[in-house]
Amino acid sequence: MSGDRENTTGSAWRGTTRSRRATSSSCTYDRVRITTAPARSGGTMEAIVERVLTQAMERLQAAGKVPAELRLPVVIERPKREEFGDFGCALPLALAKATRRNPVECGKELMAAIQAPEGLFEAVTFAPPGYLNFKVAPAAWFQRMKDVTTIPADGAGERVLLEFVSANPTGPLHVGHGRGAVLGDALARVMRAAGYAVETEYYVNDVGNQMAMMGLSLHCRGREVLGLSDGSDFPEKGYRGQYVRDVAAEFVATPAGKAACEQPYESIGARDDNACTHFAEERLLGVIQATLKAGGIHFDRWYVERTLHASGALAATVQRLLDQGHAYRDEAGAILFRMEGKADEDDRVMVRASGVPTYFAADIAYHDDKARRGFTRLINIWGADHHGYIPRMKASLEALGHDPACLQVLLVQMVTLTRGGEAVPMGKRSGEFVTLQEVLEEVGQDAVRFLFLLRRADAQFEFDLDLAKSQSMDNPVYYVQYGHARVASILRKAAGLGIAVPGWTDGMQDVLTLPEEMSLVKDLARFAGVVTSAARRCEPHHVAFYLMDLVKDFHGYYTRNKHTEKVISDDTVKTAARLFLVSRVQSVLAEGLALLGVSAPEEMRLTADDEPA
């Protein structure tokens, strides 16, 4: 288990000094985006408000009322209290602080400098001690309904390589891998929706001691099958899972496998490169791939470590570091990478005194290769137990002439499994663990994915198998999916009556007057911003929480009004407008669920008694 680096979020760099720069530069980036593409059709309401305020600031600067060189991040937020309006901004407080003036004066000045497009705001108010609050006119909200599923291409120009799971082919995936897998897959989808060019990659770590131990384990089990061993010579650190016996049985059923097991392990080739390790890799990688497929996890590329050794890329990278003085040979003949005092770390071995390169050396060559392929960002999702590996990875990138900041490691915290309140032991070598495959079969792909995505990655996660299974009907994912199915049902009913779902027309806002309808319109308008924000922050869980919000409002709208203001009524104008609205809800639910890799069913039934015989 310790050999894998499966698991999420920006926490890896959050605590460093670099993180502050990253935060403020993203604000700058937002301002650039808005000024360079002010007319972007998919711009979010937040972006529009932000632009209005940014321009107000620029106007004050042009008038000499604010220092021209002053740059303040314009942070638009949604106020917690409804009476404050749709958006709020504490810019007057920030301006007051920066200019050492009274926040009330700053607020009044800013308000006077605001030149919003006609009809955008219903009200702009100043609230002590220094907030500007904006209430957007209903008509402006309704204008967003034309394209609620259009996401601004925030990530345009970014080429991202997202590496995740990358578990050794030494056994089936466990639930911890599943968390990283689901996060990575969802993040790829979310970032692609926001315009990033994302490629996903699985690094197949098929070289080294772990693989050698796998081969030896297989060899021993094979000998047991053949009656050549009673198992007493099984290595202490070998892989003890039943799956090894299964693979061994298949192995010795082949002539080559039988022959390999009849000879001493030392005689069949390199310890990590022989008939046993090759067979294990092929079979176990197949198992891993089948599980990932069952979980809906897709990879664009499988990058095999052995190719780095075979091509000479690894040796060349080591030589380059030696030549440039970033590495040296010690008295024993080992080659070490110089940490140069960075992060208080010791120098790290790249090539052992025996001449065999370490995992670290291969990983350096791999990341060098990634960077050379022209990606602007390298995102790795690792299990939290690998956090100590980050400084040396960054240092090695820097030594090779790459910007270490392009590497972003998202750490996923451990998943602890419980069943009936008791911890389930996990450990690949002991063989006692619940596989991801089993959990997927027991709980279902949609529920597993949604559960994983319904929390931040940098918090530990207690996954109670009994709870996940027994409460499956109360599972949030079904609540969201049910909303989608419910709209589908309404649309089917309309279709049965010969009523088509219309496109948007301006008259619709005059009949969508229920408070719940206005709430839904605002919810829908928020979708694009949620997606771009989730992509920027590498936190797909925001999408899951948004969907919960949206569907809650929809269920409330439906239930509260189902006897008085039905979607489908005798009023053809209202019917058309409401069909449009609920169809938009359905689209956003479908789109949002797709971003998480969760299905959006047209119908859901508890019982099968109405199924055709």
Add this chain to the structure above:
RNA sequence: GCGCCCGUGGCUCAAUGGAUAGAGCAUCGGACUUCGGAUCCGACGGUUGGGGGUUCGAGUCCCUCCGGGCGCGCCA
């Protein structure tokens, strides 16, 4: 010992340094002859682990202590 992550209602979890910390589950009390009752409404429930500090403003940043998890290999 050193380093990283986490600590938020009974439980599981949210919350860009902003305004009176929010959901779900559970509990209790209600609604509706269903375009799908897998729904909805309400109530109860908090000194955000403790203590200092920075700030106009801290769940969020800094220090310290406590508690939980994980690292600190010529393993991967």
